[in-house]
Amino acid sequence: MKKHLLILFLSLLTLVSCSDDNNQASGQKTGTLKGKVTTVNTHKPVGGALVFTFDDRNEIYFTRTNAMGEFEFRAPIGNRELHIQTGDGSNFRTKFDVAVEENQTQVLEEASLRLDQTARMAYVGGTYDNIEDIITDLGYTVEQLTFNQLNDYTIVSQYDIIFLNCGSIPSTQSISGHTNITNNLSQFVTNGGSLYASDWAVAYLVGGTNKTTQCDAAGGFIADATLCSINNGVMGTLNGFITNTVLANATGITTLDIDYDLGQWQKINSVDESFWEVLVRETGTNQPLMIRTNHYTNPTVVGDRVGNSENSDWVTICHYDAESDTYINITIETDEWPAHEAHGDSLGSCSGNNMSGTIYYTTFHNHANLDNGSQSILEHVILNL
Structure with missing residues (x-):
């Protein structure tokens, strides 16, 4: 005994x-x-x-x-x-x-x-949005690109993050007629670049003119089956709630009022939640208001990693912690990789496609929401691309 x-x-x-x-x-x-x-x-x-x-x-x-x-x-x-x-x-x-x-x-x-900041960041100026103001308010540096410069992959590939403001597609243009731009953005994300798009800039992703007026619009590079957005939103204020725990903890908020300062904003009519993660929804209707994905890749354009050359000696890996049974995305110097490989870690992201970047899409304008919780959300988005 x-x-x-x-x-x-x-x-x-x-x-x-x-x-x-x-x-x-x-x-x-x-x-x-x-x-x-x-x-x-x-x-x-x-x-x-x-x-x-x-x-x-x-x-x-x-x-x-x-x-x-x-x-x-x-x-x-x-x-x-x-x-x-x-x-x-x-x-x-x-x-x-x-x-x-x-x-x-x-x-x-x-x-x-x-x-x-180790990333090189750029934005395309928009008529209705100014994400660059939040970036500079955080104290970081972002460069301006023109819409036409997106046609040149040698320019696009120099950056780690590109921000696409609402209204950055000229009203005289149609993204469906600029396959070179959408092909460049597809290659950019496939090879590690990250995108942020707001409101009408969803057209870069799923097609349309300078906005998206119907599902299955011509153009874009994201499969239509994963996202349908139509510009039939009504001006007003919506109450939203954060569905992502990390985002809620990082910002210290769970609900917020979002001001849609103009009509005809891009509502998300349907979304494939096995491809996109919904970060913010409208209270009541459960309508998605902010989404992200790191599942996009185009195997036909896999090539050299994009971005700041100073990052060439660093690599992103998935580190497994047995103690907490947690997979953790981290970026380490390349000469540290053999020790992590011996530990059982793997190259690339713990979820999504191996070396591809992240895409965030927000239905609302940042400049109309600087005095409520959405600024904290957008600051978190910028720092987590």
Whole structure:
């Protein structure tokens, strides 16, 4: 009987030692790191940022910042490299060395925790929207492209992220007549570039003229079966709710009023939710108001990775953490890949297509919603492309 009790006691002790927070590997001594992540110039708090480091066995220790950019987690003792990333880390990240002391809490200086822009970003100016204002308000740099420059893939491929404002397709043009532009955008996303489109700019994705007036419109590069958008929205205010937990935690809001300042905005009539993730819906009708996907790829145009040449020595991987049974997207230096490969990690995103970029589509204008929660949402979108 005593032997059985001893075995039970040792079993319980093992369970307790393995259940420590923030993925502490069994037997690993730790200390605590805490701080606040902010943007690089304007020092705005960055919610939802991934903060992580590794122990000597390449096991990850991680947490995410709250809506105020604050974090606190236990890390393995010794000289460690602390990483801070948003999205998959390919466009915004920073890292620095830190000495972790056993059972000690270290408050890190905010100056070390500012999120650097590693992406090269561009926007196409629009008649009805100005996402570039939010980007610069965060303290980051974005370059302007013209509609005609999208015809030149050598220009398009220099960027990591391209923002397509509502009204950026000239009223005298039709996107269905610019197959070269949509082919370039298809190749751009396939090879790692990310797109943001608002309202009428959905025409770049699914076709139409300078807007989309019907399902199955001519042009675009996204399959019509995955998304139907028609510009029959009515001016007014809609109450929305955030369906994505990470987005809600990062912004600190779950519901918001969205101002549709003009009529004829692009309503999402139908969406394939195995291809698109709905991030924001209208309360009551459940109508999608913001969606994203990283499932797009065109195998016929796979080629060199697009974007900032300074990122050429970095690679995005899917790291598996057995302790929490979690798959985590991170971006690491290429010379670190062999150790991660030995750990059992894989190249590319944990979900979606291997090396393709992300597409976000919002039905509303950012400039009409700068005084409510949607600005926080759009700031999160920018930092997570």
